[in-house]
Amino acid sequence: MSSTTADLQHGHGHDPNAPESDPHFQHHFTTMEQQFDTSKIGMWLFLVTEVLTFGGLFAGFGLLQGKYPQEFIEAHEHLQRLAGAGNTVVLLFSSFTMVMAVLSAKSNQKEKTVRYLWMTVACALIFMCVKAYEYHHKFEEGLLPGLWYSHEGDLIKGSHGYASFFSFYFMMTGLHGLHVVIGAIMLSWLAIRANRGEFSSNYYTPIDLVGLFWHLVDLIWIYLFPLYYLIK
Amino acid sequence: MSSHNGHTTDFKKESRAHLLTLLTLLFLTIVTVGASYIDFGSGNIVIALAIATLKASVVALFFMHLLHDKPVNSVIAVSGFLFLGLFLTFVLLDLGYRKDSTPQNCPPNALCSGARFVPPGGEAAAGGATPAPAADKRE
Numbered sequence: 137m138s139s140t141t142a143d144l145q146h147g148h149g150h151d152p153n154a155p156e157s158d159p160h161f162q163h164h165f166t167t168m169e170q171q172f173d174t175s176k177i178g179m180w181l182f183l184v185t186e187v188l189t190f191g192g193l194f195a196g197f198g199l200l201q202g203k204y205p206q207e208f209i210e211a212h213e214h215l216q217r218l219a220g221a222g223n224t225v226v227l228l229f230s231s232f233t234m235v236m237a238v239l240s241a242k243s244n245q246k247e248k249t250v251r252y253l254w255m256t257v258a259c260a261l262i263f264m265c266v267k268a269y270e271y272h273h274k275f276e277e278g279l280l281p282g283l284w285y286s287h288e289g290d291l292i293k294g295s296h297g298y299a300s301f302f303s304f305y306f307m308m309t310g311l312h313g314l315h316v317v318i319g320a321i322m323l324s325w326l327a328i329r330a331n332r333g334e335f336s337s338n339y340y341t342p343i344d345l346v347g348l349f350w351h352l353v354d355l356i357w358i359y360l361f362p363l364y365y366l367i368k
Numbered sequence: 369m370s371s372h373n374g375h376t377t378d379f380k381k382e383s384r385a386h387l388l389t390l391l392t393l394l395f396l397t398i399v400t401v402g403a404s405y406i407d408f409g410s411g412n413i414v415i416a417l418a419i420a421t422l423k424a425s426v427v428a429l430f431f432m433h434l435l436h437d438k439p440v441n442s443v444i445a446v447s448g449f450l451f452l453g454l455f456l457t458f459v460l461l462d463l464g465y466r467k468d469s470t471p472q473n474c475p476p477n478a479l480c481s482g483a484r485f486v487p488p489g490g491e492a493a494a495g496g497a498t499p500a501p502a503a504d505k506r507e
Contacts, residue, residue, distance in 0.1 A: 173438060180441045184448030191452040195459045202463045217401070224397050232390040235431045236383060243379045351431045358423045362416035366404035 160339040172341050179345045183352050186315075190308070190356050197304045197363065200297070207297025210290065212367050214279050215305075216270060220365035223266050224357065230259030231354040234323075238347045241340035246333060249343070253327035256350065260320035267313050274302070281306045305364060312360060315353045322346045389430040396423050 158168055165171040201208045237252035278286035285299035326343055329335065335343060400419040408415060429435040434442045 176438075177440060177444065180444040184444060187448045187452055188455075191455060195456055198456075199459060199463055221397065221401050225394065228390060228393045228397065231393075231427060231431050232386055235386050235389075239379065239382050239386070245379070348432055351427055354431075355424050355427050358427065359417075359420050362400055362404070362420050366400065366412075366416055368404065368407065368412040 158338055160341075168338060172344075175341050175345060176348075179348050183348060186352055186356075190311070190359075193304065193308050193311070194359065194363070197308065200300045200304065201367070204295065204297025204300060207290075207292055207295050208301050209368065210292075211279075211298050211301035211305075212364060214274070214277065214287075215365050216273070217365050219266050219270050220361050223263050224361045226259050226263050226266070227354045227357050230256045230263070231351050233259065234347050234350045237326075238340065238344050241330065241335045241343045242337050244337050246330065246335075249330045249335065250327055253323055253330060253343075257320050257323045257327065260316050260323070263316055264313060264320075267309065267316075271306075274306075308360060309364070312353065312356055315349075315356070319346070319350050319353055323350070385430070389426060392426055393423055396426075 161168055162171060165174065233252045233255040237249050237256060240246075240248035240252055274280065278284075278288070279302050280286065280299075281303035282299050285302060287298065290298055323346060326346055330343070396419055400416055400423075403415050403419070404412065406412075428445060434445060
């Protein structure tokens with residue numbers, strides 16, 4: 137398996153001893169492979185900072201759930217499980233189209249690369265539409281963060297637990313949604329570049345790195361979904 | 369694309385593997401939604417987090433290529449999660465074992481609904497004269 141991956145990375149007609157022939161080659165690297173590996177390490181370091189950012193929010197959510205257990209269970213009943221599950225499926229499918237875009241790029245299949253990238257963008261848009269529908273429903277019912285919380289008919293009158301739940305809900309799904317939007321913008325940029333024929337088996341670093349970012353967005357949602365929509 | 373026949377077979381093999389990964393993830397999603405309808409008490413959250421971690425591992429190993437990638441990327445990823453684990457562990461310890469700093473007359477929304485501070489002399493003294501100065505001292 138590792139030998140086939142290496143073959144795909146180097147591709148045909150590429151001489152690792154003469155990387156200068158590639159217009160994407162930067163002079164401070166020895167080979168194209170070293171350049172690719174270095175970029176990838178940088179991306180992984182960035183992803184770690186993302187994990188720690190969301191980790192802090194998860195810790196805060198866990199602390200307040202420990203403080204207001206009844207309120208959090210009652211508040212989560214306002215979330216639409218079907219919308220959350222649907223969005224989970226959309227994001228998982230988009231991770232598949234993303235990984236297929238990377239594979240197409242490193243196999244020199246331009247048309248497929250462009251198609252899979254646009255499919256991933258479409259999934260991002262579906263995700264944000266469902267999110268907008270959910271947010272609209274929350275706004276209508278006064279299920280808002282902090283001081284703006286104005287929902288009537290809670291079981292524990294006057295508790296700040298409900299508003300705390302929605303503060304975390306909007307903060308975490310909002311930050312996640314921002315990542316989806318940024319991801320969609322970057323993917324559109326890549327699709328346009330791929331359509332121009334800028335990527336090949338010799339150089340597909342941007343698609344690979346945006347792919348890693350996109351999978352992390354999926355990975356964070358994998359935790360957000362059960363913790364917000366399915367808690368008991 | 370005629371010069372890439374060798375790659376087409378790899379392409380097919382790899383796309384099949386990615387499709388299998390997707391089906392695994394969708395199956396685990398159905399399991400986690402299904403499990404949330406059954407009442408396991410406090411076990412629900414453990415099951416949900418265990419399945420989420422399994423799904424996250426599948427995404428990291430196959431979609432993010434960590435399984436076939438240079439080990440340095442795995443080292444970076446795992447170290448990130450180790451530090452996150454360290455952070456969460458101490459937060460949970462704090463949640464479980466910290467005594468309240470405002471034990472008396474705690475308003476409903478103050479940070480004191482966890483473990484209650486029991487003053488020396490216990491609950492029996494609560495109605496007497498001693499608790500009020502004790503509370504002042506804690507503050």
